[in-house]
Amino acid sequence: MNVGVLSAGAWGTALAIAFAGRHRVTLWAREAEVVQTMRETRENRRFLPGYRLPDGLAVESDFSATVAGADLLVVATPLAGLRPTLQRLVAERQVKPLVWVCKGLEAGTAKLPHAIAGEELGGDAVYGALSGPSFAEEVAQGLPTAVTLAANDADFARDTALALHTPRLRIYANDDLPGVEVGGAVKNVLAIATGISDGLGLGLNARAALITRGLAEIARLGLALGGKRETFMGLAGMGDLILTCTGDLSRNRRVGLALAAGKTLPQILAELGHVAEGVSTAREVARLAQQLGIEMPITQAVDAILHHGVGAAAAVEQLLARDPKIEMA
Numbered sequence: 001m002n003v004g005v006l007s008a009g010a011w012g013t014a015l016a017i018a019f020a021g022r023h024r025v026t027l028w029a030r031e032a033e034v035v036q037t038m039r040e041t042r043e044n045r046r047f048l049p050g051y052r053l054p055d056g057l058a059v060e061s062d063f064s065a066t067v068a069g070a071d072l073l074v075v076a077t078p079l080a081g082l083r084p085t086l087q088r089l090v091a092e093r094q095v096k097p098l099v100w101v102c103k104g105l106e107a108g109t110a111k112l113p114h115a116i117a118g119e120e121l122g123g124d125a126v127y128g129a130l131s132g133p134s135f136a137e138e139v140a141q142g143l144p145t146a147v148t149l150a151a152n153d154a155d156f157a158r159d160t161a162l163a164l165h166t167p168r169l170r171i172y173a174n175d176d177l178p179g180v181e182v183g184g185a186v187k188n189v190l191a192i193a194t195g196i197s198d199g200l201g202l203g204l205n206a207r208a209a210l211i212t213r214g215l216a217e218i219a220r221l222g223l224a225l226g227g228k229r230e231t232f233m234g235l236a237g238m239g240d241l242i243l244t245c246t247g248d249l250s251r252n253r254r255v256g257l258a259l260a261a262g263k264t265l266p267q268i269l270a271e272l273g274h275v276a277e278g279v280s281t282a283r284e285v286a287r288l289a290q291q292l293g294i295e296m297p298i299t300q301a302v303d304a305i306l307h308h309g310v311g312a313a314a315a316v317e318q319l320l321a322r323d324p325k326i327e328m329a
């Protein structure tokens, strides 16, 4: 199969490396210097330094050529790039079967990726989300990883998962697109929370409590948005939550650690050099939860710290001062 990967960030590059073992893969980058360096050095020095691009992997600066030659598109932009990329495919009359890999809610609309795709591509297109616990660096190294592919069409989910599956990048098909997307979006906010907690030295008990109560927040929002409870116990729910909250490769966790160290958000984002989706998603999830009347206190605290000038220590005190609750309510 010809696979076109649209965007050569850390994740697009790692996936292109992994898929190139089984398919003819073309990796498109919008930055001319990234294309040039990848061609000259066979390495994405800007977004995923240290990992060699396999010989068969083609690097392309021409979006239209990449798309025209593909049987399957993997949209590997951050969430902010999903809608413009889909609009471009529609404008070029090149809507192909596609999966996106971004995790978050759209800034300003609080929409999940599948809602954006539904608006832009209409009812006949087949599309899905690839999500789950997966750091780009580990996938690029060929370390064992398991992820989930959920789609708007069960046959497409199963066939695409089978086609992309390798022993090292195990892909499970799933029929719960909203549930998979909510898990991937909200875990980034919770990773910022655990980064803050760990950075403030609040301990391992607090970290476990944040992860567990965070999972309850994911499930509450996910059920309200049409997801299935079992999805939140799976790779795109608990799996990705554990990875991102505890793994120091996580950019979102690192945002939390840096906030606890007293850095400002603009400073942190400038130093990061990569997207941290939890930053804008925190605002959207907090607003949506309030609109829907869903209790998401950890998310609200992260939003308050990131976007409303509340200090990390003060937000923690507010969380700890909440009335005791029934655990499973």
Ligand SMILES: NC(=O)c1ccc[n+]([C@@H]2O[C@H](COP(=O)([O-])OP(=O)(O)OC[C@H]3O[C@@H](n4cnc5c(N)ncnc54)[C@H](O)[C@@H]3O)[C@@H](O)[C@H]2O)c1
Binding pocket: 007, 008, 009, 010, 011, 012, 029, 030, 031, 047, 076, 077, 078, 079, 080, 081, 082, 084, 085, 101, 102, 103, 104, 134, 135, 136, 137, 273, 274, 275, 277
């Ligand atoms: N890095 C990981 O380990 C990882 C793993 C799983 C999922 N993800 C998700 O994948 C998405 C991309 O993450 P990343 O790590 O590759 O980010 P990154 O910051 O490393 O790279 C972002 C890439 O997207 C491109 N881009 C940015 N805005 C764009 C736009 N509007 N249109 C087209 N291209 C645009 C950039 O040029 C760059 O190539 C995020 O949603 C992230 O949450 C990342």
Ligand SMILES: O=P(O)(O)OC[C@H](O)CO
Binding pocket: 103, 132, 133, 134, 135, 136, 188, 191, 240, 243, 244, 249, 250, 251, 252, 253, 275, 276, 277
């Ligand atoms: O580095 P992060 O925090 O964007 O997380 C990367 C992946 O989503 C982990 O599954």
